[in-house]
Amino acid sequence: MAGYRPRNKGNRTSFKPGPIVARRLRAADVNVSSAARKHTHDGIFVSAARDFVSVLVALSDYTDEDKIRAEARNIAAIVTGWGLEPAIKEQRHEASGHLLITVRFTYPEPEPAPEKTPAPPADPEWVRLQAGTVTSALIAAAGIFSSHGVTTTQESATSVTVSATGENADELLTRAEKALRQKRYTLERNDGSLTVRKAKPAKRKKP
Incomplete structure (x- = not known):
């Protein structure tokens, strides 16, 4: 398109040291001027290209150039x-001959905050479980009886072991596992047996 000028995409990085430096200098009682006034008014101006920062001291209304130098040294x-390690550079305005001083330095990007290590999942809290309850669940959900070669053994107050014997032991354990999962039991498959537990339901938050 005739006369089209591509837009300047600008600095899209999240790290913008110019505003950071300007804010910190103002906090230290330096009279930093708005960047929009640069080249049209006297003042102290902060500009940055990536991490390289320039602070221009352009105070032509100071009749004593030593005051300008003192401001730059401050x-x-x-x-x-x-x-940081700033460098001071003096120059003269080409047209007016006024003293201009630039304080230049590199303002490093801060290190990213370390990622928080997620807390390990809490061990589940088990409820009391009886072998007879598991036996009843197997009968109701899968039609598996002790006569099929399946036994339930009380291992602790909160765990029961389901084991199977015979030629179709693996098939029986698979059926038992499927049935007990439907009943929301927590299962651990071992060699020739299942460890059955029941997790305590999480408390619902009150609205």
Whole structure:
């Protein structure tokens, strides 16, 4: 398209040291001017390209150039207090001959905050479980009786072991596992047996 000028995409990085430095200098009682006033008014202006920062001291209304130098040295001292190494450069405005001083330094991007290690999942809290309850569940859900070669053994107050014998032991355990999962039991398959537990339901948060 004739006359079309592509838009400047600008600095899209999340790290923008210019505003950070301007804010910190203002907090240290430096009269930092708005960047929009640069080239049209006297003042102290902060600009940045990536992590390289320039602080321009353009105070032509100061008749004593030593005051301009003192202002630049004060800014450099503040930046040095941040643990950085500023450099001061003097130059003259081509048209007016006014003294311009630039304080330049690198403002490093802060290290990203370490990721928080997720807390390990809490061990489930088991409810009391009786072997007879598991036996009843097997009969009701899968039609598996002790006569099929399946036995339930009380291992502890909260766990029961289901074991099977015979040629179709694996098939019986698979049927038992499927049936007990439907009943919301927590199962651990072992060699020739199942460890059965019942997790305590989580408390519902009150609305």
